Amino acid sequence: IGEYKTVCGPVVDSHYASSSNGQPTFLNLGQPYPKPDRFTAVIWGRNRSKFSTGPERLYFGATICVSGLIEEYRGIPEIEVSDPSQIETR
Numbered sequence: 046i047g048e049y050k051t052v053c054g055p056v057v058d059s060h061y062a063s064s065s066n067g068q069p070t071f072l073n074l075g076q077p078y079p080k081p082d083r084f085t086a087v088i089w090g091r092n093r094s095k096f097s098t099g100p101e102r103l104y105f106g107a108t109i110c111v112s113g114l115i116e117e118y119r120g121i122p123e124i125e126v127s128d129p130s131q132i133e134t135r
Contacts, residue, residue: 046117052084052124053110053135059101068093070100072109085123086111092127100126108135 058077061070068090076083086109088100096103110133113124126132 046115046122049112049114051110051112052115052122053108054084055108056104056106058083059105061099061101063090067091072100072104072111074109074111081120083121085118085121086126086132087118087123088126095127096129100132104132104134109133110135 052074054074056072056074058073059071060078062068070088070093071078072086072088074084074086088096093100111124111126112131112133113126115122115124117123124131
């Protein structure tokens with residue numbers, strides 16, 4: 046938490062919360078929501094247009110590496126993705 050790192054893992058669960066505040070897309074690595082040992086990449090609605098396809102479909106089932114500042118939200122580590130260049134598919 047608080048460090049810039051690259052985290053890799055399989056996207057086992059993804060969801061676009063289109064009716065939620067900020068319209069976030071969640072990519073859960075390793076474990077699905079709501080498991081406490083998951084790692085989440087969150088893409089806010091304002092950044093969705095930067096992706097060629099909805100990120101929840103584009104990355105679901107793939108192994109990805111996400112780079113950025115690791116933060117914590119409600120006890121879950123996450124990286125906020127603002128640009129597709131932060132995600133590499135393996």
